[in-house]
Amino acid sequence: MAALDAVVDRLCCPVCRGSLRPDGRRLLCPAGHAFDIARQGYVNLVGGHRRHHGDDARMVTARERFLGAGHYGPLSSTLAELAAAHAPADDGIVVDLAGGTGHHLSAVLDASPHRYGLCVEASTHALRRAAKVHPRAAAIGADVWAPLPVRSGAAAVVLSVFGPRDVGEIERILGPWGVVVVATPLPGHLAELGRLVGGIGIDPRKPERLAASFRRFERLALHQVTRRIALGHGDVHAAMAMGPSARHLTDDDLARAIARIPEPVDVTVAVDVSVHRSQRH
Template sequence: MHSPSAGRQADTFPVTDDRSALDAVARRLTCPHCGAAPLQRDARSLRCPRGHSFDIARQGYVSLLSGRRRHRGDDAAMVAAREAVLGGGHYQPLRSTITALVAEHSPPTTRLVVDLAGGTGHYLSPILDALPASWGLTVDLSAAALRRASRTHRLAAAVAADVWEPLPLAGRTAGVVLSVFGPRNTTEIDRILTADGIVTLATAGPEHLWELRDRLGMIGVDPRKADRLRRAFAGFSPIAGETVRWRLAVKHDEARALVAMGPGAHHLDLGQRDQAIDALPGLTGITAEIDVAVLRRHR
């Protein structure tokens, strides 16, 4: 449930005051139980107007889960693997491209950037540097990721929520929505975007990590993916896009992290994985190919 009036609030919260990101973003959060808004900070919790309370974790994020969820989120091992790969700069070409496209096409009135299934906030952080008049919000299911996301940038807050369920956000409140390798609930994306807001998608291209996929028998990219995305976002028009392609130079431990950071890792035999990776040269070239698209509603 979401309060109808919540979607009509003026999006005018400044970033020049001394509030924390969570304090500021709370004005755009809704109660996952009753839909009431806004949430207010009360010592170590957020509280809705009808009295529902949500504890703020020691690391700074807050869980707004309604009790229903399809998945458990990434575990600590997957998050650590992703941190190793991203922290090593291996995906910097993608990060830079996403930041540039958002900075070039975001509405000038953007005050909130929402990163859905945003993990540790790796892609959100440089966008907030580029849009210093905006706050950021990472939405994810993984406590291990949110512990990092809540501290990744002074303008970024983090909440636990299932992106497949109604999001605990007021309508028409996000000038930018990011979806980088994550699930895409188009109904909720459409609801939370401002009238002139943009959604930025990053999805694996057909040759992404093909060298590892071939060796390990991992599931490839669905050739119908582009058609499925077009149908899912039928109410949107592409306004910018780019295929980012580069070569990763990885050692064995980095190759293991590349495999372990994705959902396909759960379906692999660890012994066979290690044997296949150990058979690689000491430094191996791996293809990275990501499709990035910026969409806006039809006008």
């Protein structure tokens, strides 16, 4: 609750856009709209009908297992280093869009000890974990394709790691000289698993589409995180079950496919991490 209390003045009511304040186990706006705080510490700030429910329990558990094994450690470190290096000196928060369990946000906050963070996520299964991932991280339920329940100019850093993003909303919530740090998988990312197990591949036009979406921003940095990792069958299962392929493959499908591949299997991690600042400043 301490982190939520610390960032509540950066939030706004998703219904009327008014300010929010703590009121016992809920957040309340002047118009009387109230939002209950879950016992795990997160709060759902969804105005109206929920269009997206995010990852299910199976996907969130798989993601927590895979990330917890350290396979994306260099990616988390790169995100943290770039955020700390390029963020303005003000007290703006770090907003992690579609932040899942808050794994990468936690690393960024460790590298920026004066900042608080906010994980914005649709999945209640992920929010239960994100609310407890770091003492300076709060978590709210929201749809990243809808107007965010975040005040204009509240963020010093916006993180977007492998997730959907509304660039217009990112630009709105960034404060003066704020930056967005984006992680985008390259076509070779985990490609061996696609060939061996099946599933959905990476769109080769992703870098092109990213550049087009951030055309009003100046790119400040671009780093590639590339490495080879050796995965046992359990990690292969987690890698496949945590991503979009999980919506098309059952656990039985995965188990049969994984049983046919060698153990361990060498897999490529290939991710672009870029930093952008709006040119309106």
